[in-house]
Each structure stands twice: as C-alpha cells, then as structure tokens.
Amino acid sequence: NVASNLSITVVGASGDLAKKKIFPALFALYYEDCLPENFMVFGYARTQMTDEELRNMISRTLTCRIDKRENCEDKMDQFLKRCFYHAGQYNSEEDFAELDSKMIEKEAGSKSNRLFYLSIPPNIFVDVVRCASVKASSANGWTRVIVEKPFGRDSESSAELTKCLKQYLAEDQIFRIDHYLGKELVENLSVLRFSNLVFEPVWSRNYIRNVQLIFSEDFGTEGRGGYFDKYGIIRDIMQNHLLQILALFAMETPVSLDAEDIRNEKVKVLRSMRPLLLEDVVIGQYKGHSKGSKLYPAYIDDPTVPKDSLTPTFAAAALFIDNARWDGVPFLMKAGKALHTKRAEIRVQFRHVPGNLYKRNFGTDLDKATNELVLRVQPDEAIYLKINNKVPGLGMRLDRSDLNLLYRSRYPKEIPDAYERLLLDAIEGERRLFIRSDELDAAWSLFTPLLKELEQKKIVPELYPYGSRGPVGPHYLAAKHNVRWGDLS
Numbered sequence: 123n124v125a126s127n128l129s130i131t132v133v134g135a136s137g138d139l140a141k142k143k144i145f146p147a148l149f150a151l152y153y154e155d156c157l158p159e160n161f162m163v164f165g166y167a168r169t170q171m172t173d174e175e176l177r178n179m180i181s182r183t184l185t186c187r188i189d190k191r192e193n194c195e196d197k198m199d200q201f202l203k204r205c206f207y208h209a210g211q212y213n214s215e216e217d218f219a220e221l222d223s224k225m226i227e228k229e230a231g232s233k234s235n236r237l238f239y240l241s242i243p244p245n246i247f248v249d250v251v252r253c254a255s256v257k258a259s260s261a262n263g264w265t266r267v268i269v270e271k272p273f274g275r276d277s278e279s280s281a282e283l284t285k286c287l288k289q290y291l292a293e294d295q296i297f298r299i300d301h302y303l304g305k306e307l308v309e310n311l312s313v314l315r316f317s318n319l320v321f322e323p324v325w326s327r328n329y330i331r332n333v334q335l336i337f338s339e340d341f342g343t344e345g346r347g348g349y350f351d352k353y354g355i356i357r358d359i360m361q362n363h364l365l366q367i368l369a370l371f372a373m374e375t376p377v378s379l380d381a382e383d384i385r386n387e388k389v390k391v392l393r394s395m396r397p398l399l400l401e402d403v404v405i406g407q408y409k410g411h412s413k414g415s416k417l418y419p420a421y422i423d424d425p426t427v428p429k430d431s432l433t434p435t436f437a438a439a440a441l442f443i444d445n446a447r448w449d450g451v452p453f454l455m456k457a458g459k460a461l462h463t464k465r466a467e468i469r470v471q472f473r474h475v476p477g478n479l480y481k482r483n484f485g486t487d488l489d490k491a492t493n494e495l496v497l498r499v500q501p502d503e504a505i506y507l508k509i510n511n512k513v514p515g516l517g518m519r520l521d522r523s524d525l526n527l528l529y530r531s532r533y534p535k536e537i538p539d540a541y542e543r544l545l546l547d548a549i550e551g552e553r554r555l556f557i558r559s560d561e562l563d564a565a566w567s568l569f570t571p572l573l574k575e576l577e578q579k580k581i582v583p584e585l586y587p588y589g590s591r592g593p594v595g596p597h598y599l600a601a602k603h604n605v606r607w608g609d610l611s
C-alpha cells in the first residue's frame with residue numbers, strides 16, 4: 123500500500139546524516155522496489171548546488187547490496203535522475219514556495235504525498251516546519267515530517283518544541299525518529315518475548331536478576347564536538363536509544379501490534395520508572411592517550427569543545443521500574459565514546475537456580491553459573507543464551523556454553539540499515555517505531571532533574587583514556603546493586 127505519488131524532501135541535504143544515511147537508505151528502498159512508481163527526492167539546503175552537483179554528491183555514498191550487483195549501476199542512474207536540488211533559506215517562506223512550484227511541475231498525476239525529512243539542527247526545526255507546512259505541503263495528499271533528535275535538551279525545551287511543531291502539524295504528521303528502533307535486533311525484541319513460550323513467563327523479577335543495556339563506540343566525537351558538547355552522552359544515547367530499548371524490553375503485553383497499543387504500553391512503563399538521582403549515575407570523559415606512535419586526542423582537544431568542558435562522553439546509570447513485574451530489578455545502562463570497542467547489546471542476567479544440585483561444581487562464585495541471555499544489536503547481530511552444560515567425558519565437569527543464534531550464519535542476506543526500515547514505515551504511515559509526544563515527555567521526565575543537577579553542581583566527570591574500557595565508576599555503581607557487568611566478565 124505504498125502511495126502512488128511521492129516527493130521526499132531532505133532538508134539539510136548537504137549534511138553528514140543525509141549523505142551517510144538518508145540518501146543511501148532511499149536508494150536501497152528504490153533498489154528493493156519499495157518506492158512508488160512516481161517518486162522524487164528533493165535536496166534542500168542553503169548551499170548553492172545544481173541538480174547535477176547533488177547527484178554527484180549522493181552517488182559517492184550509494185552502494186549496492188552485496189548479493190545482487192547485476193543491474194545496480196543502472197538502478198543508481200535511474201535513482202539519481204529522480205533527485206533534484208533546491209537551494210533556500212530555512213526560514214524563508216518564499217524559498218519553500220519555490221520548492222513547492224518545482225515539485226508541482228514535476229509531480230505527475232493528480233495526487234501527491236509529501237514527506238519532509240528534517241536533517242538539521244534543532245534550533246531551525248520550527249522555522250522549517252512553518253515554512254514547509256505553510257508553503258509546500260501537499261494540496262491533495264498527505265504531508266508528513268520526520269524529525270531527528272535532539273528533541274530539546276530537557277522537559278521544558280522539549281515541551282516547547284512540541285508545542286511549536288503542533289501549531290503547524292498534527293501529532294500524526296510528526297514522525298520522531300529514533301534510529302535504534304529500526305535496528306533488526308531491537309525490532310525483534312517483541313517477537314522474542316511475545317511469540318516464544320520460553321521467554322515471556324520468565325520475563326519478570328521472579329527470574330531476572332538484572333538487565334544491562336550497553337552501548338560503546340571506539341571513536342570519539344571527532345568533527346561533532348560542537349553539537350555533542352551541548353548535549354553529552356546522556357542526552358545523545360541514554361535518554362533516547364537505550365531508554366527506548368528498555369521500554370520495549372520491559373513493557374507489558376500490548377493489546378495488539380497496533381502503533382497506539384504498543385506506544386501506550388511503552389508510555390506506561392516509562393511512567394512507572396523513578397526519575398534518576400545523582401547517586402544513580404556516574405559520568406566520565408575521555409582523555410588523550412598514546413599507543414605506539416599513534417596519538418589519540420582528548421575530548422577537550424576538539425577545537426569546537428571548550429577546554430574546561432565537563433560534558434560527559436561516558437555515563438553509567440541504574441534505573442528502576444516501580445511496578446509488579448520489575449520491582450527491585452536494576453536496569454543498568456552504560457554508554458560511552460572512545461572506548462576499546464564498538465558494540466551495542468542487551469544482557470539479561472537470570473537468578474540463581476534455587477538449591478542447585480551442582481553447586482559445588484561452580485566453586486564459590488555462583489554468579490558465574492547463572493544463565494545470561496545476550497542480544498547483540500551490533501555489530502554481528504546475535505542472540506545467545508549462556509547455559510551450564512556437562513563437559514563430555516567420564517568426569518562431571520560443568521562448562522558455561524552458549525546456545526548461539528548468529529545472524530550472519532542463519533540469515534546470510536544483508537540486514538537493511540535502520541533508516542531503510544524507518545523511512546519505509548514513514549512512507550507507509552506506520553507509526554509503531556516512532557516516538558509519540560507523551561513518550562517523549564515521559565522519557566525527559568526521567569532524566570531532566572539529573573541533567574540539571576549535574577550541570578548546576580558542575581559534577582566533574584572521571585577521566586578515562588581514549589580506547590580504554592572506560593572509568594572504574596561503573597563497577598562501584600553496579601556493585602552497589604549486586605551486579606557485575608556482563609560484558610567485562
């Protein structure tokens with residue numbers, strides 16, 4: 123049920139996200155025949171550029187799927203022919219009116235739907251939405267707007283942004299994107315829980331000891347320091363990506379798979395959580411480090427970052443859900459830049475086996491004998507369950523082994539990028555994976571008091587060397603809740 127006439131405008135077309143993610147995702151959708159017959163892509167930005175220059179720029183980042191290359195070059199050419207550029211100011215109604223004329227001129231047929239992707243800094247969201255909705259919205263089809271985070275810096279600024287956007291758009295026209303929701307393993311969370319008998323019955327405080335949501339990157343904020351310094355890792359990763367995963371992980375069974383039913387449950391679980399306190403969190407910032415002849419810069423070496431910046435590039439937090447299912451279960455989050463590895467995973471540590479007959483086989487450390495379910499979101503998607511197993515032989519030795527579902531062996535086809543899934547959903551009007559405004563409010567309520575306190579009290583982050591495993595603070599935080607980080611054991 124893909125719309126028959128579609129114009130997609132990427133506002134901020136010369137930016138990094140557009141080049142790296144949005145245009146390639148659009149091409150992938152085109153390549154997979156997911157776009158309607160009559161579709162066009164418009165790049166909009168302030169830079170002067172011709173259509174040809176835009177096409178050259180886009181073509182540099184397009185790739186073909188590994189498994190079928192045959193007609194890829196042709197497909198690229200056909201795709202690029204449907205890409206156009208319009209230079210304009212972000213706050214100029216006339217410029218958007220010109221874009222509108224250009225679109226009308228090229229739109230064939232009677233009905234045209236329009237999708238705007240705002241890949242721009244948040245301070246110009248409202249201007250663009252105003253100009254686009256007043257001058258360039260569809261006269262005879264739908265108009266939708268995809269908005270990228272940050273959605274404000276705290277509860278107040280987020281509410282203000284929502285209020286301003288709603289002057290021009292209805293809630294069902296706004297698609298707030300959190301690209302983690304488009305990742306294969308995150309989408310699979312619901313399938314795993316709700317369509318396997320073996321998981322849902324143990325999905326509660328009765329069996330689960332703690333849940334860990336871990337995000338790490340092996341590079342710093344290189345080139346993005348200016349943006350990052352205003353937000354920090356808690357806003358950049360925890361309040362959105364990790365919290366969204368947590369909500370999907372912990373929500374009650376929705377009435378149906380309908381977007382509203384799912385989002386109702388997510389809001390409910392977010393509202394059952396305690397806002398974070400200072401004592402629930404540790405923060406860190408990376409410092410320079412040399413390894414052999416290679417020098418790794420400190421966060422504050424970035425010329426766009428103030429030398430005395432206290433912005434955290436690393437944080438760990440303990441969250442709690444005050445409801446019957448999760449009472450007392452720590453949900454630990456850890457997110458950091460410039461660490462030793464790039465990884466995102468969900469780790470579920472189960473309780474000890476009561477009266478375990480094989481207790482003596484584990485020595486004194488019974489924690490090492492508990493089951494652990496790991497969902498590796500990236501890289502190298504996998505789901506594995508750590509179980510205790512008898513080592514074959516005449517003796518009785520136990521071994522912790524994995525039941526392992528490795529995606530690349532089981533599903534050799536390349537996994538689509540999260541942006542492909544989400545763009546397709548927005549085109550099809552599927553809102554399940556987009557953030558509703560009440561969800562956003564609930565998410566900010568959890569983090570706003572903490573963020574304010576960190577800033578007011580000028581809490582100094584613990585320094586950790588670029589490329590290391592991060593500061594030691596998270597170990598103490600975890601130990602306070604009787605938890606050991608699964609990724610370090």
Ligand code: BG6
Nearest residue numbers: 271301339358359363466500540
């Ligand atoms: C973005 C953050 O939302 O997610 C970036 O702003 C981060 O700082 C990125 O690098 C990580 O996304 P992915 O898909 O590469 O894990």
